[in-house]
Amino acid sequence: MDIRPIKTENDYNKAILRIEKLWGSKKNTKEGDELDLLSTIVEQYEMKHHPILPPDPVDAILFRMEQMNISKSQMTKFIGSRSRVIEILGRKRQLTLKMVKSLYKGLKIPAEILLA
Numbered sequence: 103m104d105i106r107p108i109k110t111e112n113d114y115n116k117a118i119l120r121i122e123k124l125w126g127s128k129k130n131t132k133e134g135d136e137l138d139l140l141s142t143i144v145e146q147y148e149m150k151h152h153p154i155l156p157p158d159p160v161d162a163i164l165f166r167m168e169q170m171n172i173s174k175s176q177m178t179k180f181i182g183s184r185s186r187v188i189e190i191l192g193r194k195r196q197l198t199l200k201m202v203k204s205l206y207k208g209l210k211i212p213a214e215i216l217l218a
Protein backbone atom coordinates (compact mmCIF):
# COMPACT_ATOMS: atom_id res chain seq x y z
CA MET A 103 0.00 0.00 0.00
CA ASP A 104 1.58 3.22 -1.22
CA ILE A 105 -0.84 6.04 -0.40
CA ARG A 106 0.22 9.61 -1.02
CA PRO A 107 -1.51 12.98 -0.86
CA ILE A 108 -3.49 13.96 -3.95
CA LYS A 109 -1.91 17.09 -5.38
CA THR A 110 -2.94 17.04 -9.03
CA GLU A 111 -5.82 15.92 -11.23
CA ASN A 112 -3.56 13.10 -12.45
CA ASP A 113 -3.08 11.93 -8.84
CA TYR A 114 -6.84 12.17 -8.37
CA ASN A 115 -7.60 10.10 -11.48
CA LYS A 116 -5.12 7.43 -10.40
CA ALA A 117 -6.72 7.28 -6.96
CA ILE A 118 -10.18 6.88 -8.51
CA LEU A 119 -8.95 4.01 -10.69
CA ARG A 120 -7.42 2.33 -7.65
CA ILE A 121 -10.64 2.76 -5.67
CA GLU A 122 -12.54 1.09 -8.51
CA LYS A 123 -10.18 -1.89 -8.33
CA LEU A 124 -10.51 -2.09 -4.55
CA TRP A 125 -14.29 -1.64 -4.52
CA GLY A 126 -15.97 -4.43 -2.57
CA SER A 127 -12.89 -5.30 -0.53
CA LYS A 128 -13.62 -6.79 2.86
CA LYS A 129 -13.15 -4.66 5.96
CA ASN A 130 -10.12 -5.21 8.14
CA THR A 131 -8.04 -6.50 5.26
CA LYS A 132 -5.07 -4.82 3.61
CA GLU A 133 -7.24 -3.95 0.59
CA GLY A 134 -10.16 -2.79 2.75
CA ASP A 135 -7.88 -0.49 4.75
CA GLU A 136 -6.40 0.91 1.54
CA LEU A 137 -9.91 1.55 0.19
CA ASP A 138 -10.90 3.40 3.38
CA LEU A 139 -7.80 5.60 3.30
CA LEU A 140 -8.03 6.37 -0.41
CA SER A 141 -11.73 7.18 -0.13
CA THR A 142 -11.03 9.67 2.65
CA ILE A 143 -8.23 11.35 0.72
CA VAL A 144 -10.31 11.53 -2.47
CA GLU A 145 -13.28 12.97 -0.58
CA GLN A 146 -11.13 15.76 0.85
CA TYR A 147 -9.66 16.54 -2.57
CA GLU A 148 -13.13 16.64 -4.15
CA MET A 149 -14.49 18.96 -1.47
CA LYS A 150 -11.67 21.40 -2.16
CA HIS A 151 -11.31 21.14 -5.94
CA HIS A 152 -14.73 19.90 -7.15
CA PRO A 153 -17.29 21.33 -4.71
CA ILE A 154 -20.95 20.60 -5.32
CA LEU A 155 -22.74 23.92 -5.19
CA PRO A 156 -26.31 24.13 -3.96
CA PRO A 157 -28.92 24.31 -6.70
CA ASP A 158 -30.49 27.56 -7.78
CA PRO A 159 -33.71 28.20 -5.78
CA VAL A 160 -35.91 28.29 -8.89
CA ASP A 161 -34.33 25.11 -10.22
CA ALA A 162 -35.02 23.45 -6.86
CA ILE A 163 -38.66 24.54 -6.99
CA LEU A 164 -39.07 23.33 -10.59
CA PHE A 165 -37.44 20.01 -9.71
CA ARG A 166 -39.77 19.49 -6.73
CA MET A 167 -42.77 20.47 -8.86
CA GLU A 168 -41.78 17.79 -11.37
CA GLN A 169 -41.18 15.21 -8.64
CA MET A 170 -44.55 15.86 -7.04
CA ASN A 171 -46.40 16.44 -10.31
CA ILE A 172 -47.47 19.94 -9.22
CA SER A 173 -48.66 22.47 -11.79
CA LYS A 174 -47.96 26.20 -11.79
CA SER A 175 -51.56 26.87 -10.80
CA GLN A 176 -51.15 24.59 -7.76
CA MET A 177 -48.11 26.62 -6.71
CA THR A 178 -50.33 29.57 -5.80
CA LYS A 179 -50.92 28.05 -2.36
CA PHE A 180 -47.18 28.29 -1.67
CA ILE A 181 -46.17 31.45 -3.53
CA GLY A 182 -49.27 33.59 -3.97
CA SER A 183 -51.14 34.75 -7.05
CA ARG A 184 -50.69 33.13 -10.45
CA SER A 185 -48.82 36.21 -11.69
CA ARG A 186 -46.48 35.97 -8.66
CA VAL A 187 -45.80 32.30 -9.43
CA ILE A 188 -44.95 33.20 -13.04
CA GLU A 189 -42.64 36.01 -11.88
CA ILE A 190 -40.82 33.74 -9.42
CA LEU A 191 -40.45 30.81 -11.82
CA GLY A 192 -39.43 33.23 -14.59
CA ARG A 193 -36.73 34.67 -12.31
CA LYS A 194 -38.25 38.14 -12.52
CA ARG A 195 -38.85 38.40 -8.76
CA GLN A 196 -37.05 37.16 -5.63
CA LEU A 197 -38.66 34.85 -3.11
CA THR A 198 -39.91 36.53 0.05
CA LEU A 199 -39.33 35.08 3.50
CA LYS A 200 -43.02 34.18 3.67
CA MET A 201 -42.71 32.24 0.38
CA VAL A 202 -39.55 30.47 1.60
CA LYS A 203 -41.33 29.35 4.77
CA SER A 204 -44.34 28.16 2.79
CA LEU A 205 -42.21 26.23 0.26
CA TYR A 206 -40.17 24.70 3.08
CA LYS A 207 -43.26 23.56 4.98
CA GLY A 208 -45.34 22.52 2.00
CA LEU A 209 -42.79 21.07 -0.41
CA LYS A 210 -39.95 20.23 2.01
CA ILE A 211 -37.41 22.23 -0.01
CA PRO A 212 -34.55 23.08 2.37
CA ALA A 213 -34.61 26.76 3.37
CA GLU A 214 -30.86 27.14 2.77
CA ILE A 215 -31.43 26.30 -0.90
CA LEU A 216 -34.35 28.71 -1.21
CA LEU A 217 -32.38 31.51 0.44
CA ALA A 218 -29.32 31.11 -1.79
